Amino acid sequence: MGYVRKTCPICGREFIVLKKVEEKAIYCTLKCLSTSRGEMRREKVSSFVPI
Ligand SMILES: [Zn+2]
Secondary structure (H helix, E strand, C coil): CCEEEEECCCCCCCEEEEHCCCCCCCCHHHHHHHHHHHHHHHHHHHHHCCC
């Protein structure tokens, strides 16, 4: 089975995933996944705040 080396967009750390889950695996850990979701939510909320 092949492995692919990827770089986590949250913490910048390199990690290795199975090639068949390459497209799904974006973050190195669940913590980074939830961090990215939290940031997305924050961006969404801030875009609704009236100036
Ligand atoms: Zn990470």
